[in-house]
Amino acid sequence: MSGGLTRFGALYDAAVTRFGGRARPGAARDALWLTVVERSPVSDDVVSLRFGGTALPPWQPGCHVDLHLPSGLRRQYSLCGDPSDDTYRIAVRAVGAGSREVQALRVGDRVQVRGPRNAFPFAGLGPVLFVAGGIGITPILPMVHEAARRGLDWRLVHRGRSALLDELPPGDVDVRPHRGGTLLDGAAPDGAVYCCGPAAMLDQVRSEFSSRWLHFERFSPPPVSGSPFTVELRRSGVSLAVPADRSALDVIRDFRPSVAYSCRQGFCGTCEVGGVRICVDRPTGDRLVLEDL
Structure with a gap:
């Protein structure tokens, strides 16, 4: 690792610690019972939900919450609202039984929630390239707002079906409805890349990755490989x-x-x-x- 990247890494570690701390796998807060206070469609297959309750724990961009659904299913969703709000907001695309159950929730319904936890922390340092695929915009959205608030040099590349894009702050946004082309063009050599999307997108970003700091969150688990x-x-x-x-x-x-x-x-x-x-x-x-x- 070069001296410049070593210095960047030290700055990143310090910034993450100040900004919200690194995630500790499996370290969950006590369960909260929250109430759906707002439900609104975002697109044909995406629904936005806000949950309210007393004394909600604070969160930072990149955080997610665990929903314990009435059926017994448990699902994680990234928080995509404003950390200064007194509600937790998620946006859910219908892709399976769990997401359909979440979309069926109505205002007034109560749900057990654990979190928030951060497995995808944003350090708040620039220059930074954000790469999102489809509903992968959810953890990226508050990061972009934080980058804009801090006056950072930032750029967003979004591929696939759009949702929540009209909520982005003014800036360098490249929307690509279809596959094709490099995803890391325009990334600063000494900058960071934050990516959330389907496996194919992550594979492409990692193949294009060179000396930049890459941080990503998966939609699905990676392939299993190990000894029997x-x-x-x-x-x-x-x-x-x-x-x-x-x-x-x-x-x-x-x-x-x-x-x-x-x-x-x-x-x-x-x-x-x-x-x-x-x-x-x-x-x-x-x-x-x-x-x-």
């Missing part, structure tokens, strides 16, 4: 073989479909068992023992 092992469910008295291309969570769910999970990326803590995040953690040896399953 055996997971022993001590309470159930069974041992299950976990192949190299599957997680312990995947195999355990085949045996016990009711096991709780959500993000499948290791940061929400929903599937944690005895300090092990079974969606991503693998043992150093060939056996993992879970006492509580």
Whole structure:
């Protein structure tokens, strides 16, 4: 790493600490019961929801909350409102059972919420390039507003179906409805890149990545890769073989479909068992023992 990037890295670490702190996977606040205070359609398949309650914990751009839905499903959504508001706002695209259940919520409904937590912290340093794909604009939107508020040199590239783009502050915004072309053109050599979108977009950004600081958030878990092992469910008295291309969570769910999970990326803590995040953690040896399953 060059001296310039080393200095940038030190500045980034200090800025993140001041601005909101780094995320600690699995470290969730106590659950809150919040009420839907506003529901509005953003586009044909995206709905904006605001949740209110007393003494909401503060949050920073990049934060998300965990929604514990009445059906028992748990889903994470990025906060896309203003951190100074007295509500939490999310925008949800209909892509599965969980998102459809969230979109079906109405004003006055109460939902259990955990968080906010930040697995995608914005340091508040420029120059910065934001790259968003579709609904990936949700964590990026408050970052852009913060960058504009601070007078940073910023640029946004958005690819795919648009939602919330009319809420962006005036600035250098490149909207691309279709795929094609490089995504990192115009990025400052000594700047940072923040990206949120589908796997194909992240793969492209990472392939174009050179010496810039890249920070990203995934829509879906990355492919599993590792050594095979055996997971022993001590309470159930069974041992299950976990192949190299599957997680312990995947195999355990085949045996016990009711096991709780959500993000499948290791940061929400929903599937944690005895300090092990079974969606991503693998043992150093060939056996993992879970006492509580």
